[in-house]
Amino acid sequence: MIAALDMASVFIFALTGALVASRAQLDIVGFLFVASLTAVGGGTLRDVLLNRDAVFWVADPAILWAAAIPAVLVFFTAHLLESRLTVLTWLDACALAVAVPAGVAVALSLGQPAGVILIMGVSTGCFGGLMRDVVCNEVPLVLKQGELYVTCAFAGAGAAIIALQFGLDEQLGLILCGLTTLALRAGSLAFGWRLPVYKARAPRR
Template sequence: MTATDLLDLASVFVFALSGALVASRQQLDPVGFGFVACLTALGGGTLRDLLLDRNPVFWIAEPHSILAALLAAALVFLIAPRLESRYKAIRWLDAVALSSAVVAGVSAAHETGQSPMIVTIMGMITGCFGGLMRDVVCNDVPLVLRHGEFYVTAALAGSVTSALLALVIADSTVYLLAGAAVTFALRGGSLLFGWKLPNYRHEPPKQ
């Protein structure tokens, strides 16, 4: 199992937990839990692999990714009522999953010999699109678009960090850990301290 496979599996499980927690807030049935968990966990990596023409897509090559997502869904179905603040748990689980998914995307793109720009974009896609699909399907305002939070920004910073370090450091563990750390630090800072980008404010034209 390659580093990309391990990172994909880690992000799949944690993203599936966050997806299943959203399903619990929507009071879905067990099938709904499994569907939302799999969509969240597999969506970003699927889009990445299709764009990179990686054949087969990672969860077809390694079906245990689906089992990991379903296991996470079943776990949350059983324990979600015991969580005092499911929304808070969703946001922190999402931050952990974002960090691992971003570097999984970076690793996959780097393995196929892509340029730093494409490596950066694939990291962002892998990290952000599963959660985006989850929120759209569950009729929530997408987390990636809420109030200027460091979400896509965190994914971008982590992807850029890994992509640039990969140019000068041969050890993939170092540049992938660095990218994950930057992503989590920015996303965690946004959750703890309210870091956010300035929102656009429309000003009426002067008379």
């Protein structure tokens, strides 16, 4: 389950990284770099923080092909898309819904407490995309004003923890995690769901 989730999140996040590279008009090496950074960034941070025996893509280098192939594919086909930004945001939502359960699953397999599980789910889901946007000088999706992103990852990981507390099977908990994350992120994109944002006010005298 962990290997499958990691592979799927790497593939989809690599697509988003390559699409951002296309918007920045990078060369093929740039595509490969940004796609790989996006694909493995969150999982690498997770594995380093959890002190796993080996970072997931070091333990299984074949995972890097799941980042390289989408990069090359997008390099030759991105011009066919009517709106790369729209495709990017929806693919990113799907990637988030896979990466958060991957982070939760790894933390669970190592017997971590609920707080660590929550943070690992959020970190795995969010940091690859954050690195991608910062490197390519884009406004990070994670930080866009009021938009549900980290909230979706937090809610998804929390749903998994609550499900396990009520005795649900771990796989069902991970499925619930992914569905919760995707539902909230899709709602944010499709219906404009937002969190209230801070607005500066004149100080009272």
